[in-house]
Amino acid sequence: MTTLIIGANGKIGRRLCEQAAHRGHSVRAMVRDEQQKAFFDSIGVDTVKADLTGDMAHAFEGCDQVVFTAGSGAATGLDHTLMVDLNGAMRAIDFAREHGTRRFFMVSTLHVDPLDGPEKLRPYLVAKRAADAYLQASGLEHVILRPGRLSDEAGSGHIETDQSQAATGNVSRDNVAAAILALLERQTSAPDEIVLLDGDHPIEQLLG
Structure with a gap:
């Protein structure tokens, strides 16, 4: 089983x-240019050159799962x-x-309503x-992941999926990656939408 990482x-x-x-x-890293390949070669991950704004159909060949974790954020036009x-x-x-x-995982945002987000991020949130x-309307089996405010802190391996029970609105990128991996490994179906925040529950126990 091969997973395409966009x-x-x-x-x-x-x-x-x-x-x-x-x-x-087995994961396949989608990259825009040859210079990005070196990192993935160093960790033993296959790459495919493709572009979200151009040619990319070939990247999906032979892939059973897709993770979409690309994003322009507020820094671009x-x-x-x-x-x-x-x-x-x-x-x-x-x-x-x-x-x-077979399955499509979308890394989205906790702000379901763009008007609830920071003003500079609202076009991105829309x-x-x-x-x-x-x-949701595509017919694909899917999971939409809704992480909170992303941080570069070391992953704790523990999360909270109930926003009302979370002590913070933050989640480390390490924990988000570990949560995605647990869902990729999951043999049973997962909820269509999952909130991801730092918390007290072991990731593999909660999502595996």
Whole structure:
């Protein structure tokens, strides 16, 4: 079983690829240029050159699962947000369906309503909301992950999936990657949407 990681060169994507490689999983890192390959070669992860804003259909060949963890965030212009977070995500969902992909994991946002998010992030949050809705209507087996405020703190291996019970609105990128890996390994179906926050519950016990 091979999993395509879209956004593999991002902060969550790199962590996910490292953790997956360490546990012997077959993952394929989607990269935009040859310079990005060196890191993945060093950890023994296969790569495929493809672009969310261009040619990428070939990246899905032979993949049973897809993780979409790409994102433009607030640092880019609205045009890039539309091309990556909205159109790129929608195209990825279409290609996954065309290639018979079994499951699609979307790393989204805790802000279901864009108006609840920071003003500078609202265009990005609108794009994520539309992409989530497109995935929900796609017919694909899917999980939408809703992490809180992302941090670079070392992963604790413990999370909370009930926002009302969480002591903080934060979650480490390490914990997000570990949660995705636990879901990739899961043999039974998972909830369609999962909140991810740092907490007290072991990840594999809660999601495995």
